[in-house]
Amino acid sequence: xxxxxxxxxxxxxxxxxxxxxxxxxxxxxxxxxxxxxxxxxxxxxxxxxxxxxxxxxxxxxxxxxxxxxxxxxxxxxxxxxxxxxxxxxxxxxxxxxxxxxxxxxxxxxxxxxxxxxxxxxxxxxxxxxxxxxxxxxxxxxxxxxxxxxxxxxxxxxxxxxxxxxxxxxxxxxxxxxxxxxxxxxxxxxxxxxxxxxxxxxxxxxxxxxxxxxxxxxxxxxxxxxxxxxxxxxxxxxxxxxxxxxxxxxxxxxxxxxxxxxxxxxxxxxxxxxxxxxxxxxxxxxxxxxxxxxxxxxxxxxxxxxxxxxxxxxxxxxxxxxxxxxxxxxxxxxxxxxxxxxxxxxxxxxxxxxxxxxxxxxxxxxxxxxxxxxxxxxxxxxxxxxxxxxxxxxxxxxxxxxxx
Amino acid sequence: xxxxxxxxxxxxxxxxxxxxxxxxxxxxxxxxxxxxxxxxxxxxxxxxxxxxxxxxxxxxxxxxxxxxxxxxxxxxxxxxxxxxxxxxxxxxxxxxxxxxxxxxxxxxxxxxxxxxxxxxxxxxxxxxxxxxxxxxxxxxxxxxxxxxxxxxxxxxxxxxxxxxxxxxxxxxxxxxxxxxxxxxxxxxxxxxxxxxxxxxxxxxxxxxxxxxxxxxxxxxxxxxxxxxxxxxxxxxxxxxxxxxxxxxxxxxxxxxxxxxxxxxxxxxxxxxxxxxxxxxxxxxxxxxxxxxxxxxxxxxxxxxxxxxxxxxxxxxxxxxxxxxxxxxxxxxxxxxxxxxxxxxxxxxxxxxxxxxxxxxxxxxxxxxxxxxxxxxxxxx
Numbered sequence: 032x033x034x035x036x037x038x039x040x041x042x043x044x045x046x047x048x049x050x051x052x053x054x055x056x057x058x059x060x061x062x063x064x065x066x067x068x069x070x071x072x073x074x075x076x077x078x079x080x081x082x083x084x085x086x087x088x089x090x091x092x093x094x095x096x097x098x099x100x101x102x103x104x105x106x107x108x109x110x111x112x113x114x115x116x117x118x119x120x121x122x123x124x125x126x127x128x129x130x131x132x133x134x135x136x137x138x139x140x141x142x143x144x145x146x147x148x149x150x151x152x153x154x155x156x157x158x159x160x161x162x163x164x165x166x167x168x169x170x171x172x173x174x175x176x177x178x179x180x181x182x183x184x185x186x187x188x189x190x191x192x193x194x195x196x197x198x199x200x201x202x203x204x205x206x207x208x209x210x211x212x213x214x215x216x217x218x219x220x221x222x223x224x225x226x227x228x229x230x231x232x233x234x235x236x237x238x239x240x241x242x243x244x245x246x247x248x249x250x251x252x253x254x255x256x257x258x259x260x261x262x263x264x265x266x267x268x269x270x271x272x273x274x275x276x277x278x279x280x281x282x283x284x285x286x287x288x289x290x291x292x293x294x295x296x297x298x299x300x301x302x303x304x305x306x307x308x309x310x311x312x313x314x315x316x317x318x319x320x321x322x323x324x325x326x327x328x329x330x331x332x333x334x335x336x337x338x339x340x341x342x343x344x345x346x347x348x349x350x351x352x353x354x355x356x357x358x359x360x361x362x363x364x365x366x367x368x369x370x371x372x373x374x375x376x377x378x379x380x381x382x383x384x385x386x387x388x389x390x391x392x393x394x395x396x397x398x399x400x401x402x403x404x405x406x407x408x409x410x411x412x413x414x415x416x417x418x419x420x421x422x423x424x425x426x427x428x429x430x431x432x433x434x
Numbered sequence: 435x436x437x438x439x440x441x442x443x444x445x446x447x448x449x450x451x452x453x454x455x456x457x458x459x460x461x462x463x464x465x466x467x468x469x470x471x472x473x474x475x476x477x478x479x480x481x482x483x484x485x486x487x488x489x490x491x492x493x494x495x496x497x498x499x500x501x502x503x504x505x506x507x508x509x510x511x512x513x514x515x516x517x518x519x520x521x522x523x524x525x526x527x528x529x530x531x532x533x534x535x536x537x538x539x540x541x542x543x544x545x546x547x548x549x550x551x552x553x554x555x556x557x558x559x560x561x562x563x564x565x566x567x568x569x570x571x572x573x574x575x576x577x578x579x580x581x582x583x584x585x586x587x588x589x590x591x592x593x594x595x596x597x598x599x600x601x602x603x604x605x606x607x608x609x610x611x612x613x614x615x616x617x618x619x620x621x622x623x624x625x626x627x628x629x630x631x632x633x634x635x636x637x638x639x640x641x642x643x644x645x646x647x648x649x650x651x652x653x654x655x656x657x658x659x660x661x662x663x664x665x666x667x668x669x670x671x672x673x674x675x676x677x678x679x680x681x682x683x684x685x686x687x688x689x690x691x692x693x694x695x696x697x698x699x700x701x702x703x704x705x706x707x708x709x710x711x712x713x714x715x716x717x718x719x720x721x722x723x724x725x726x727x728x729x730x731x732x733x734x735x736x737x738x739x740x741x742x743x744x745x746x747x748x749x750x751x752x753x754x755x756x757x758x759x760x761x762x763x764x765x766x767x768x769x770x771x772x773x774x775x776x777x778x779x780x781x782x783x784x785x786x787x788x789x790x791x792x793x794x795x796x797x798x799x800x801x802x803x804x805x806x807x808x809x810x811x812x813x814x
Contacts, residue, residue, distance in 0.1 A: 035535040036436070057565065083674075088498065089491040089518070095560035096490075096519060099801040100677050107674040109692065112806070113527060116491075116518040118498035124515050128527065134534035136435055137526075137670070137700075161497040275536075277484065277513030281505035299511055412501045432536050 034429050039133040040261040040269030041386045041421070042140075043073025043254035049214040049371045052150050053248040058092065062146050063104030065250035069142065070106075073254045074266035080254070082138040083107040084128050085114045086121040086145050087375030090160055091152040105144055118161070119323065120277070121145060122251065122379025123409025123417035127275040129255040139260045145379035146250035154246045154374070161412075163282065175243065177236025178288055180328045184237065187346055193237065195349045197224050200242055200327040200369065202355055207366025209356075209396040214247045214371040242327040242369070249373035251380045258425075270386040273420040273427055276304045282413045296416040297336035297408070304418050305339070307430050313338045318402040319388045320362045321381040323410040324369060334362065337408060337418075356398060364388065364396045378409030382419050389423045438529045439657035439664035440812070441650045442471045443773040448614035448645040448761050451549040457494070457646060461506040461545055464648040472660035474539065474650055476508045482650075484513040484537050486528045488521035488544030490765045492557045495550065507543045507648075517544075520716070521647070522768030522798040522808045526670040528651045538653040545646040546763035554642065554764065561801065567678070574718070574764075575639070577679060577802035579631040582721040584684040586633060589724070591739035596720040597624035598742050600637055600759055603717075607756030609785040610774075614761025615641045624720075638720040643761040647769050649776070665779045669703065669795075669811030671696025679803065685736075687729030690797070690807040694730050697795070701811040706731040710811075712751040712778055712794040714771030717758045722804070726797055727752065730809070751788045754778065768798020768808060779814045 045068030047053075047061055056064065070076060083105055085098040094100060098107065098114045113132070117124040122145035129141045155173030162171035183192040201221055207213035219227070231241035261269040278296040280287070287293065301313070310316045322337070324330030334354065335345035348354055354362040365384040368377055385405035387393040403424065409417035444467035446452075446460045468474065475481040485507050489499040496502055500509075500516040507514065517524040521544040528540040548554045558574040585591065601621055607613035619637065627637035650660060657664040673696070675689035676682045694706070703709045713730065717723035724738025732750050733741040747753070755774040762770045775794035777783040793813045800806040 036533055057563075059563075086518075089560075090497040093560055094564075095492040095557055096800060097561075098519070098674075099561055099805050100563045102674050102805075103677050108676055109688075110674060111672050111693075111696065112674045113523055113672075114518045115527070116498075116500075116516050117514070118501060127513075128515065131527070131530045131534040131536060134536070135530035136533060137530050157497050160495070161501050163502060164496075277515065278511060279504050279509040279514040281510045282501050294511075296511070412498050413504070 034431055036134045036136055038258040038425060039130050039255055039272045040258065041253055042256045042261050042264050042267060042269055043069045043075060044383045044387060045069025045072055045252040046212060046383065047249045049212060049247045049249035049373060051247060053148065058146065058148050059101055059104035061148060061248065062101050062144055062250050065252040066104065066106050066144065069252035069254050072267065073264055075254065075264055077106045080106060080110065080140055080142045082111040082132060082141045084125050084141060084143045085112065086116045086125045087147050088116060088118065088157065091154060091157045091374065092148055093152060117411055117415065119374055119411025120378050120409035120415050120417045121375050121411065122377055123381065123419060124277065125379050126253065126382050126419055127277055127417060130272045130275055133255050133257050139257045141255045142252060143379060144250065144252050145376035147373040147375035148248045149246040149373060150248050172235060174325055175235050175238060177238045179332050180237035183328065183332055187343055191346065193228050194224065195331050195346045196242060196327045197228050199331045199349050203363055203367050203369050206356060206364050206396060207370035210366045211395060213366035215245045216370065238326060238328060244325045244368045244372040245370060247371050247373040249376055251376040251383050253379060253383055268390055270389045271422045271425050273422045274304060274308055274430060275417065275419045276300050277417045279415045280413055284413055287414055295336045296414055297333050298339065300416040300418045301337050301339055304420065308420065309428060314360050317360060317404050317406045318400065319364065319385060319398060319405045320360060321365065321385040321407045322363055322367060323378055323381055323408050324363065324367050325410060327369060361398055364393065364398055378411065378417065381407035381409060382421060385421050389421055436533050437654040438532045438667045439652050439654060440667065440776050441652050441657055441660035441664055442468055443776045444468045444648045445612050445770060445773045446646040447612050448643050450614060450642055452547065452644040457545040457547055458503055458506045460646040461503055461543055464543060464646050465506065465508065468648050468650055472650055474660055476512055482508060482512065482539045482541045484531060485509050485541045485543065486515055486517060486524045488517045488524050488766055488769060489546060490518065492560055493546055493548065493551060493765060503545065508541060519806065520768050520798045520800040520808060521766040522772060522796060522810055523672060524769065525667060525772060525810050526672065529667050529670060532651060532653050538656050540651045541648065542651060543648040544766040544769045546765035547644040548642045548763050549644050572802065574802050575631050578719045579634050580679060581684045581803040582633050582719060585721050585725050588685045589736045589738050591721065591724065593625045594621060595739045595742045596638060597621040599720045599723050600624045602747060603753060603756050603759035606754050606786055607760030610755045613756040614643045634719050640718045640758040641761040643763045645763045645766065645770065647766055647773050649773065663780045665776045666813045667810060668813045669697035669701030672806065672808040675805045677805065684803055685725065690726060690729030690804060693807040693809045697809040697811050703811065706795065710793050710795050711791045712775060712788060714753055714755065714775050714796045715757065716767045716771060716798040717753065720759065723747065723752065730795060730797060754786045754788055768796060771796045771798065772810060775812050779812055
């Protein structure tokens, strides 16, 4: 039973600019921009890449097997290539896949490409199309839902829950404003909190426009290398992938909100991952969390799940500024998904940003503290979760994957 | 490196239109068949913790096509990742998962119903970029037509030789209870069948097909818990060619030979024609069988026609299942080929079992005119 065959490091990261309208480039050119940036960041050329992994969602841009066309700009020509997708989690899945492929010994250097050009399709239409055509499609409204808001208001009271979601939203926007790449940067401030609670247009129930993630165009590329190759390409300090876990769930969403709600995949993934890595207090352990937060409601709610908190601990931390950039555990210093959301790239952007924080290369939104241990999450499908643990130092206890 | 085994396989009978069963039901049948064969579970401690699926959003007309099958492939509270290209690549990826040390058991499951979309060519047309090539109407059929024409010029392959490929495929399909099209043909039926996409005739093209397959993979340590005759994945390779047809020599097998080189190197094969006992190639169109066999090193470049006359396909046990030409769904055509090769290596192929099969090669392709190729070597 398994010990990881060899260690895998992130050695290069490339991002495009993110925007709602990148008319000046097509998908191939957009992918190419991120690929060139990642190669430059790693100090590599295409000759150093052994294998390419590509991911996005076909029905957002209505391209079947888009890796075939994107090969014009992805650098996959003449190389091994995989295309692996899991919905919103795709980007995080690409990181798990790269971790597997490099650790396996089959490829030394793997380049993972997550991309989406949401402007070229209908995002909410595309997401609605994931529902079962016979049983669920008539009920689905894309990813727009107020269910979590309703549950939080029932549990914590309407006023407290609404204030927590909006405070979290403003905190995230403050982070986005420090990140020059973030797509939506509104410049919100806490004195607008009460105003926004009534003035932001309601989408569904208590989900307001300001709570919801953006639709963005963009691509993000990460280059991974084995420990041996990482030492050779040492332009940047390597960021190590300590562990990853992926947890899916059957598709009937209504079953997630039944009388006795089952364990969320966020909680299950975190519980398993922390257990096998011997992490008793994740809030203490991690220095940053880059989270796939599709809306502020989900963002706040899932913090409890991911850090195995109880009762209103997560809300208290929102109220006390515990998730702020100078708080106990900074969440989404990049501005997260509510700011920037090119869906196929969104979940690879989380570990990318977390790795930049560990390297100290995040830019104006670099945390003003040492970052050694980072957590990144992906969200997709019918409430699926991917969690990735990143480390600055190669000094953790080896894990046996037999739990 | 750790050895990775295929412990067991299951396949759904391929039909032109499985209108009476949803693909979830097909996958459930596959899963139950495999569990009956091996007793594997999804237990948190000893069972499958990660699943590799294969399907396609466009063919299923569903965003995140794997989201609709999570429960039918055991992915409830388990990890699941979708190979969004031809399913043979799932074997390479699952092998990496096991070699990496994260998993010791992986369930691979794929489905594709070509009957669901109005036309599979319409799906394939969406693979072409929306600016230059989609508006020309390119799809996997008419790009194959261009490749078939180029191969005809290079190899001088005749109508009769192409007809022999199809007639032989149907003869073998008759012995394979899972094959789709089992009707028997004469050479003349094929040679004078209506022109579909010049020079591809209607009987040169694989029939529209629905199907589903599943495979249980395990590390060497655990394989014998589930079978006493594991089949080892000893070689894997895949490779991407250029997108624009004008940038490619359509009959050079550039991507296929590079994919084959990777797989053969990993498996330690120097002379494929001498070292391999059986081949499953993804011959969506008749001309592709000799062309891909050239790329795999079974015959000299441009000699595919003569190879057919000299009974090369019979000598090398090519497509004893009937292959794509007897009907296999596009997204899992190669995965069905792997299932067939595993059965042959285990000696469980029934009426179409060949003698003394120790090593097999399986090839598949994704994209127009073989833009992307995958090669897997399997051994007893």
